[in-house]
Amino acid sequence: MDNRAKINIKNLNFYYHDHQAIKDVSLDIKYNEIYAIFGPANSGTTTILKAINRMCDLIPGTRTEGEILLDGKDIRSPDFNITELRRRVGIVFEEPVPLPMSIFDNIAYGPRMSGIKNKVVLAERVENSLRMAVLWDEVKDKLHSPALRLSGGQQQRLCIARILALEPEVIMLDRPCAALDPISTFQIEESLKLLKERFTIIIVPHNIQQAARVADRAGFMLMGTLVEEGDTDQMFVNPREQKTSDYITGRFG
Amino acid sequence: MRISPKKSQIIAKTLIWAVAVIVILLLIFIMAYILVKGLPTLSWQFLSEVPRDMGRSGGILSTIVSTLLVTVVAVVVATPLGVGTAFYLTEYTREGRVTRIIRFCAGALAAIPSIVYGLFGFIFFVIYLKLGWSVISGGLTLGVMILPTIIRTSEDAIRAVHPMYRDVSYSLGGTKWQTIVGAVAPSALPGIITGVILGIGRCVAETAAVILTAGSALRMPTSLFSPARTMAVHFYILAREGISMERAYGTAALLIVFILIINVAANILLNKFVAKGR
Incomplete structure (x- = not known):
């Protein structure tokens, strides 16, 4: 594993109107690791993801303070191209939302918007992405049928494939398995472990066990504050903070 | 109890x-x-010949052509304006004073009786712009008349698009325009088309606004600047002036058949389009 930081978050504060959702959070995410940001509901976990690829800019009444560096460059500086940022840092939402078009068109959507028109290149991108998301074998014969007909687990892998087709550097997943059955969850977790060879992955898991299963390192968020972070092995066996220990052992949640 | x-x-x-x-x-x-x-x-002669003797004999071909021309002008003018306004209201501006004013005006325009549009068209297009009683005056007047309907139905259709579709498109590196064209418009299209069809229905059936702006000349229109008599105006005159009740009913029946065909065809088209995504 490369030890340099892919993303540095420095003293990040985030506000929805008067409510401060993130309080002075600093953390580094390294190349090719799976980093889990976990915590109870409304802890600011999702907000951090949305701040990293500036999806939060779309929500009126929000304000960001602090620095987020991608490969050492400030993503909030005016000369940082926002659509390029979102291509480099892809996000998979909690609810799988296929666009109402075919499987192929869903995956090709991002590449097409970046200006790729060549059919051979597109077909290659679609196949590679679907293979990486471990969905290819299930859909290769029906690429042109509507994506909305897929099962929930397949739809979520489609959403992952859709991000992969952008050839991103970082993949962020927001509770990707919250609505899925254990088998689909297992399939997605397995594909994440393969994907970290090529990408940096940030995941907000829907439960602590998932963080423990897939993540190399993790950060525990509570009420907008980063309580503790560290290697998952150490953190889940021997947390430093009492609050982390209480949350992991289920004293609150 | x-x-x-x-x-x-x-x-x-x-x-x-x-x-x-x-x-x-x-x-x-x-x-x-x-x-x-x-x-x-209804007979082949009725459909294929121009009216003779004020409509007592001959057919109604010129009124069919006039109806088509006037409606096409109205739809071509009103659709881009109406759909554009709807996208502006939903995608390009935040809710506020301006959107409220536009919406209030559109609502008020929708409630105005068509004869008032006729009067406006007569004063503005026919006299002031010197377009005379013509296909173009009639079409433009009808275009203004159906504008509120198209704005309203398009706006509702765009608002009904799954809000996550926009987030998904942005998250895949889409610009605002790409998001509107690629993710929002396709989902809103069935609703938008429904609005346009409602507009077509109103154009085809309109009498008061057309009689004041396109006139009631029975000759076959030769250009957009010719005066014209639409089917609705034709059967209104046939019936009111007691020229031929029989022929008035014939024209009305054909009008109903046309409207049925438009509705059924649009439904088939829509189902085909929607089925592609689902």
Whole structure:
């Protein structure tokens, strides 16, 4: 594993109107690791993801303070191209939302918007992405049928494939398995472990066990504050903070 | 007297059923009446010849052509304006004073009787712009008339698009325009088309606004600047001036058939389009 930081978050504060959702959070995410940001509901976990690829800019009444560096460059500086940022840092939402078009068109959507028109290149991108998301074998014969007909687990892998087709550097997943059955969850977790060879992955898991299963390192968020972070092995066996220990052992949640 | 819940349930159900049946019967009766009275008049000659002797003999071809031309002008003018306004209201501006004013105006325009549009078209297009009684004056007037309908239905359709579609498109590196074209518009299209079809229906059926702006000349229009008599105006004149009730019913029946065809065709198109995504 490369030890340099892919993303540095420095003293990040985030506000929805008067409510401060993130309080002075600093953390580094390294190349090719799976980093889990976990915590109870409304802890600011999702907000951090949305701040990293500036999806939060779309929500009126929000304000960001602090620095987020991608490969050492400030993503909030005016000369940082926002659509390029979102291509480099892809996000998979909690609810799988296929666009109402075919499987192929869903995956090709991002590449097409970046200006790729060549059919051979597109077909290659679609196949590679679907293979990486471990969905290819299930859909290769029906690429042109509507994506909305897929099962929930397949739809979520489609959403992952859709991000992969952008050839991103970082993949962020927001509770990707919250609505899925254990088998689909297992399939997605397995594909994440393969994907970290090529990408940096940030995941907000829907439960602590998932963080423990897939993540190399993790950060525990509570009420907008980063309580503790560290290697998952150490953190889940021997947390430093009492609050982390209480949350992991289920004293609150 | 107290009515038990069970009884009130039965009474309510019966009443609602009765209302529905009455309305459906009424509609079927009107349609059937006009079709029964009018269809026997329809013949190849009636469809393919221009009217003669003020419409007492000959056919109604020139009025069919006029209706088509006027409607096409109206739709071509009103659709881009209306759909554009709807996208502006939903995607390019935050809710505020401006959107409220535009919406209020559109609402008010929708409630104005068509004869007022006719008067406006007569003063503005016919006289002030010197377009005369013509296809173009009639079409533009009808375009203004159906604009509020198209704005309203398009806006509703765009608002009904799954909000996550926008987030998904942005998250895949889409710009605002790419998001509107690629993710929002395709989902809103069925609703937008429904609005346009409603507009077409109103254009085809309109009398008051057209008679004041396109005139009632029976000759075949040769250009957009020729005066024209649409089918609705034609049967209005046939009936009012007692020229030929038979032919008035024939024209009305054809109008109904046209509107049915437009609706059915649009439905088929829409289903085909929607089926692609689902």
